Amino acid sequence: MINKRLIGTVAESKKYIAGNVMLQWCSLAANIAMMFSITDLLAGLYYRNTNAGTLWTTAAVVAAALLIRFLCATLASRMSYLSSKAVKKTLRERIYEKLLRLGASYNEQVKTSEVVQVAVEGVDQLETYFGAYLPQFFYAMLAPLTLFAVLCFVNIPAAVVLLICVPLIPIAIAAVQTWAKKLLTKYWGQYTALGDTFLENLQGLTTLKIYQADEFKHKEMNAEAEKFRKITMKVLTMQLNSITIMDLIAYGGAALGVIMAVTQYTSNRVSLAGCLLIILLAADFFLPMRQLGSFFHIAMNGMAASDKIFRLLDLEEPEQKETETPKDRSIVCSNLHFSYEADREILHGVDLHLPQGGFTALVGESGCGKSTIASILMGRNKGYTGSVSVGGVELKEISEISLLQNITYISHQSYLFKGTVRDNMLMGRPTASEEELWAVLERVNLAGFLKAEQGLDTPLLEKAGNLSGGQRQRLALARALLHDSPVYIFDEATSNIDIESENDIMTEIHKLAKQKTVVLISHRLANVVQADNIYVLENGCVAESGSHKELLNRHGLYERLWNAQQALENYRKEDGIA
Numbered sequence: 001m002i003n004k005r006l007i008g009t010v011a012e013s014k015k016y017i018a019g020n021v022m023l024q025w026c027s028l029a030a031n032i033a034m035m036f037s038i039t040d041l042l043a044g045l046y047y048r049n050t051n052a053g054t055l056w057t058t059a060a061v062v063a064a065a066l067l068i069r070f071l072c073a074t075l076a077s078r079m080s081y082l083s084s085k086a087v088k089k090t091l092r093e094r095i096y097e098k099l100l101r102l103g104a105s106y107n108e109q110v111k112t113s114e115v116v117q118v119a120v121e122g123v124d125q126l127e128t129y130f131g132a133y134l135p136q137f138f139y140a141m142l143a144p145l146t147l148f149a150v151l152c153f154v155n156i157p158a159a160v161v162l163l164i165c166v167p168l169i170p171i172a173i174a175a176v177q178t179w180a181k182k183l184l185t186k187y188w189g190q191y192t193a194l195g196d197t198f199l200e201n202l203q204g205l206t207t208l209k210i211y212q213a214d215e216f217k218h219k220e221m222n223a224e225a226e227k228f229r230k231i232t233m234k235v236l237t238m239q240l241n242s243i244t245i246m247d248l249i250a251y252g253g254a255a256l257g258v259i260m261a262v263t264q265y266t267s268n269r270v271s272l273a274g275c276l277l278i279i280l281l282a283a284d285f286f287l288p289m290r291q292l293g294s295f296f297h298i299a300m301n302g303m304a305a306s307d308k309i310f311r312l313l314d315l316e317e318p319e320q321k322e323t324e325t326p327k328d329r330s331i332v333c334s335n336l337h338f339s340y341e342a343d344r345e346i347l348h349g350v351d352l353h354l355p356q357g358g359f360t361a362l363v364g365e366s367g368c369g370k371s372t373i374a375s376i377l378m379g380r381n382k383g384y385t386g387s388v389s390v391g392g393v394e395l396k397e398i399s400e401i402s403l404l405q406n407i408t409y410i411s412h413q414s415y416l417f418k419g420t421v422r423d424n425m426l427m428g429r430p431t432a433s434e435e436e437l438w439a440v441l442e443r444v445n446l447a448g449f450l451k452a453e454q455g456l457d458t459p460l461l462e463k464a465g466n467l468s469g470g471q472r473q474r475l476a477l478a479r480a481l482l483h484d485s486p487v488y489i490f491d492e493a494t495s496n497i498d499i500e501s502e503n504d505i506m507t508e509i510h511k512l513a514k515q516k517t518v519v520l521i522s523h524r525l526a527n528v529v530q531a532d533n534i535y536v537l538e539n540g541c542v543a544e545s546g547s548h549k550e551l552l553n554r555h556g557l558y559e560r561l562w563n564a565q566q567a568l569e570n571y572r573k574e575d576g577i578a
């Protein structure tokens with residue numbers, strides 16, 4: 001239960017733990033002095049040899065001891081607070097830095113919901129471990145030894161009996177530990193699983209309602225929650241039972257000490273004051289250990305959480321590369337293979353050439369691997385084989401920051417943050433002036449709408465929920481234009497939006513393609529007609545490539561897809577659907 005690595009990780013907390021232990025020890029010393037004084041007075045009263053001076057001295061000692069104990073308790077809780085603060089700050093910083101180092105491909109290794117739970121709940125659990133458990137652990141060792149040393153001067157047999165009984169509490173704790181550890185690991189597993197399902201169902205609630213599947217999911221969640229309730233009850237029962245056992249040992253041990261004191265007194269081996277002192281201090285032998293026992297379960301929870309934190313902190317990090325993206329940004333993929341799962345290859349030896357300043361399109365039926373290629377180019381999927389090079393340098397060798405400065409990715413669901421239009425746009429270029437912001441908004445045809453609202457200060461809800469799909473995409477494009485990177489990848493950037501927005505965005509993409517390297521992934525072949533080169537993918541392989549005209553003349557897959565789409569679009573036009 002003393003995790004050296006954990007303590008080493010939050011080294012700053014060591015001084016607070018030591019301070020806390022010292023303060024508790026001072027409080028104990030004050031208590032001992034107070035008990036000495038009181039028992040002396042009581043014995044004096046019994047033998048009728050007390051004078052006013054003794055009374056005043058006792059009153060002064062009691063008052064001073066109470067004041068010291070009050071100050072020590074206040075300062076000790078301050079120490080707990082400081083150590084908890086250090087723990088939260090350090091561990092959350094470590095988790096955050098780790099995620100940054102894992103980079104864009106972090107969720108290849110860990111689920112976002114797990115990261116959130118570990119960083120929030122997991123770290124909170126450790127707060128108690130550092131703030132309460134660890135100081136109590138050391139104090140629970142120190143207190144009985146101190147009392148033993150003091151009581152040895154009063155009566156050795158009673159002091160020995162009390163000291164011998166103290167270790168029974170940690171022995172009882174150790175007995176339940178193996179079982180408790182298994183139970184807590186299971187508890188944490190179910191807790192994260194429940195959190196995962198809850199988050200997913202909440203995010204998909206509208207979809208569940210549309211398909212009236214909410215009742216079914218409700219039942220599923222109920223079943224999972226019931227499982228979690230049962231395991232929580234098991235944990236609580238285990239905690240309650242072990243606390244009962246500890247209470248029996250603690251108060252049984254104290255009772256034994258009292259019996260010893262009385263028998264020693266009746267056989268004249270200890271004075272009345274000494275006997276009273278043993279009786280009054282007997283419980284103090286056990287209370288720190290008993291208190292430790294009650295923190296023990298919280299600490300075990302913390303241990304289970306720390307395992308998860310260290311699992312996250314120990315995830316293998318992609319090597320931090322120093323190489324800058326070369327000036328020549330032409331991208332070449334040769335014999336590119338990639339699988340998300342071991343036994344299912346998605347890309348089977350793809351060869352692509354995306355020349356600097358060129359306008360290249362990737363087309364193909366759904367699921368053929370277009371977005372996977374885009375992800376690889378953005379450095380998000382690192383486990384590919386074959387070669388992907390930028391200006392002759394292997395992609396894996398290029399630093400992630402440099403790559404992301406040079407390539408901008410715009411998907412059909414670009415993320416817009418809660419805040420204002422300005423906040424979101426400045427992410428593209430933090431130094432952009434007001435004029436520059438309005439200029440790109442004009443380019444994407446969003447300026448008119450925003451002027452009628454609150455301009456750049458128009459508030460945005462989470463994921464820009466208060467904008468239409470088309471407006472969201474135009475804003476995402478405006479932000480991307482501000483980024484002004486040499487390469488742009490548009491991955492179905494005009495999917496699911498109105499035809500006007502699509503036309504506006506496509507016009508901008510075509511203009512951009514005259515100045516930058518543009519890769520356009522699109523279902524709609526009418527959008528790629530102007531591309532210099534079109535790669536037609538089929539089942540993770542390049543089936544054909546060439547310009548629109550060349551591909552039509554080949555009479556292959558591209559022509560079939562084109563004819564099918566044209567027929568559909570003409571039909572729509574005739575029926576006035578589009």
Ligand SMILES: Nc1ncnc2c1ncn2[C@@H]1O[C@H](COP(=O)(O)OP(=O)(O)OP(=O)(O)O)[C@@H](O)[C@H]1O
Nearest residue numbers: 340341346364365366367368369370371372373492
């Ligand atoms: N994260 C993932 N884990 C496992 N398999 C995945 C993952 N993402 C995609 N796939 C699989 O990889 C294949 C290619 O997906 P990809 O998204 O690259 O296709 P796409 O051509 O972009 O399709 P679409 O045009 O529908 O967007 C699909 O069969 C898909 O099931």
